[in-house]
Structure formats: C-alpha cells, structure tokens
Amino acid sequence: MGDARKGPPTFYERVYALVCAIPPGRVMTYGQVALExxxxxxxxxxxxxxxxxxxxxxxxxxxxxxxxGGISLRGRGEEAELQRRLLEDEGVVFDREGRLDLRRYRWFPSDGG
Structure with missing residues (x-):
C-alpha cells in the first residue's frame, strides 16, 4: 500500500493494510486496530x-x-444497515441489541486466520 518513493506508509495506509488482513466473518474494534x-x-x-x-x-x-461489538455509524442509517448486512453475509450473528459477540468474532493478528 505504501510507495517506496514516498517513504514509510502513513497511519491511514497502515490502518487499511491491517483491516485488509481481517478474515471474513471476523472483526476488530477501532481501539484494537489502533493498539495493534x-x-x-x-x-x-x-x-x-x-x-x-x-x-x-x-x-x-x-x-x-x-x-x-456494535456498529458505529451514528446518523448514517443506510451505511449502518450495509455494514450489518455485509457482516451477516459473512456469518456474523447480532443479538437483539444489535451487537455481535466479540469473544466469538474478534480477530487477533497473532491468530493468523
């Protein structure tokens, strides 16, 4: 994602690279991405x-x-619904409060896959 002529990847590029590594049906939290x-x-x-x-x-x-374990797209109904639908398409199940079980679906890069 970074270009050798530009120097090291930016924070945003590093975020994108890590998010691209999350396997289908698994999630990370915003804070977890930042920590990693x-x-x-x-x-x-x-x-x-x-x-x-x-x-x-x-x-x-x-x-x-x-x-x-919730979707954080306040005030963006369609985008929030899209995010939920995309996760459900990957097998993620939400409870009645609209949350997923992080113990089940959270991915750690050290897990590999």
Missing amino acids: LGAPAAARAVGYALAWLPPGTEVPWWRVVNAR
Whole structure:
C-alpha cells in the first residue's frame, strides 16, 4: 500500500493494510486496530481513516466495530444497515441489541486466520 518513493506508509495506509488482513466473518474494534498499530489512543483516527475510503473500496471497512461489538455509524442509517448486512453475509450473528459477540468474532493478528 505504501510507495517506496514516498517513504514509510502513513497511519491511514497502515490502518487499511491491517483491516485488509481481517478474515471474513471476523472483526476488530477501532481501539484494537489502533493498539495493534502502536497508537493506543488513536481509535477515533482509525474511524476517520475508514470514513475517508472511497465508495467501492476493496478495504473491508465493515469488519471494524466498536468496543461493545456494535456498529458505529451514528446518523448514517443506510451505511449502518450495509455494514450489518455485509457482516451477516459473512456469518456474523447480532443479538437483539444489535451487537455481535466479540469473544466469538474478534480477530487477533497473532491468530493468523
């Protein structure tokens, strides 16, 4: 994702690379992505990075959820519904409160797959 002529990858590029590694049917939280990238206080920046993705991107942004296992697209009904639908298509199950079980679906890069 980075270009050797530009120097090291930006934080956003590193977010995208990590999110691309999340297997289908698994998720990470915004804070977890930030922590894995060595920036534990940057959960909000992870959200901003994903919000900047263009429509039709190949980065599976829908695999990043909030710390409660919920979808964090306040005020964006259609996008929130899309995220839930994409996760459900990958086999993720939500409870009545609209949350998924992080103990079941959370992915850690050390897991491999």
